Amino acid sequence: MAAPALPSDPSSDNQHSVLIVEDEHALRRVLEYRLGGKYEVHTAAHGQEALEVISEHPPDLIVSDIMMPHMDGFALQEALQDDKNTRAIPFIFLTAKSDDDSRLEGLRQGVDDYITKPFDTDQLLGRIDRLVERAETFRSHLDAELGQDFSERLMPRSLPEPPGWRTFFVSRPHDQGGGDLFAWEEPEPGVFFLTVGDVMGKGLQAKFYAYTFLSYIRGTIHTMLAETSSPAALMERVNEMLLSDQVVEDTFASLLMARWDATEGTVTYANAGHSRPLLLSEKEESRIVKESDLVLGLKEGAAFHNYTFSMNGEDALVLYTDGLTEQRLESGRMIGEQGVLQIAAEARTAREPLANILRAIEPSTQHGDFDDDILMFWLQRAEE
């Protein structure tokens, strides 16, 4: 399934719509009837009326007669060419033998097909199908490319690598995935600010919002780190932004911000409803880092808290997004937090722990493929 186009809704697999512009009542009815089985059909009796219909219901394709009262097919086609919102709508002319061929030649640009009257309805239907399909293929290609581009921009280009630690990162964006994001910066030597999040929603729309959102978070962190080192304070600011900003209004996100002091071996974090990190311990039992607060964008004045833990020995911390825990196994059940915790704990001593986790999960997925974006960040103390 292709990713949806902006700004249409991610869940819509609506019928395509066709506009018929024809002054002859009987022919209009016949076409409406024949196309109605497959397409959502709108009609107009002349160009002027067509423009009104188009502004209300932009069609996926237009079939238009040429000779019509008020505004003829040529004038309609020209008007559509002048507007960037309508220029790309596939256009088929119904031409009568008497129409001036030279005039048609001159207007070839912007017209996708001609059918000469009297015409065979099946032939017209076939051409409509082909044109709609071609436009659809083009659009989904473009969507896939855009999605890939956004996915790449939502991920880091490099990783923090302080001495005495090892870090790993994996991101497997999925077509139908959402807005996973990861970012980090080093406000002072040896201190890292990590952000991992998931903007709710699926497909290109979610990725787009995640991109807007991440730009904002990056800016906020950068500015605020001069005054505060508190993840909770930053979280409160981001929450207020989501609730007040027009562009990202109605956007909800889970987010985890962590201040990792690589010299002290401590992590202070605030968690806004995000997947809970795993603390894999060398000496104690591995556990889920449970403390967290409300998801972002929901409630004004929501309180966020800082929690701190230290990492000893060869302890490892795993940050991730819910694509991992919500991955369905062959049994139909989701792996869940406990499942991931167990797999991750076994990978703690591996050379490439994240690769081990993926290898452990992959064979038990339904189609040997992941259902959603997979994102993991692993940091671990290393004995020197």
Add this chain to the structure above:
Amino acid sequence: MSFDVTSRADQVVTINIGEALDFRNASEFKTLCEEEVQEGGRHFVLDFSGTGILDSTGLGAIFSLYRKVSPEDGEVVFAAVSKPVKVVVQLTRTYKVFQQFDDEAEARAALVEEGGATSSPSPERA
């Protein structure tokens, strides 16, 4: 997949979520909620009995509903929360916002008692 409004009695709108609320039908749910809010609905009971799937897009649609009714002292409460729904609610800590009841009747009774459409206290204060 579609959603049923099972009751509008006492100005409390009860919606049966059915088997799934996810990226496939979240926009349909959103449209339904918008219509109900437009018609004056402020208090919503979402019935999750038999709901096997609630993903983040679905949850987002519920959040949108909450954002619409909360400034007008409206409430959204959950009834008969199934295991998969519980996991998502737990993870996002949204039980702080959406009160949960054993069944739809209990949820409606609580909303009516709290003042139904006239006034209602904040559902929070966990």
